[in-house]
Amino acid sequence: MITTSLTRLAAAAGGAALALSAAGVAAADPAQDPAVSTTCSYSQVVAAMNAQSPETAAQFNATPMAQTFLQDFLASPPPQREQMLQQAQGVPEAAQFVNLVGPIAKTCNKY
Template sequence: MLTSLSAKSALAVGGLALSCTLGAGTASADPDLGPIINTTCSYPQVMAALNAQDPAAAGQFNASPIAQSALRQFLGSPPNRRMTMAQQMQSSPGAQQYFGLIQQVAATCNNY
């Protein structure tokens, strides 16, 4: 379950929050996805926010090279691709329970 979460949260967190080095996009996004899609946070900022928000989830995420790779891929994608990836994550039953955490990380990662 967490492996599925990790890959999917990597996609959303990456957009986050969850190396947002591309900066803010101009994609028109659902308000719930906007902070994830348009994050300006770097991968280290996302991970610092995740560690602060939920150390247990961060530990499980860090144990998954697949999740880490997916997050990097998400963060390296343009906003329109991030939107698609985040919507896929949002519609996944296994990842839905973590969406709130992903949104929190996206909203706070600029503080790290």
């Protein structure tokens, strides 16, 4: 059960990261989901998060696992991003973050 706990912890931390890049996890077409299709870099997402949601940014900056998850997420191709997002949605601890900050994926390219 250690693996399950670590997976849940990783997904929860990743959920925080995804919240910073996700704008509509319930999009009908995953290709239309800004989190899946974003072209923003890690530094752009973090800059947008710091500007738009300082409290969430503080949580994110204090969670190395979330930072790693976001880096991996942004480095992944869209189909893998979709899977990662779905996994994070299945973790209650991550859901609060996934739904927290929608506009960041739509505006991160300005940073």
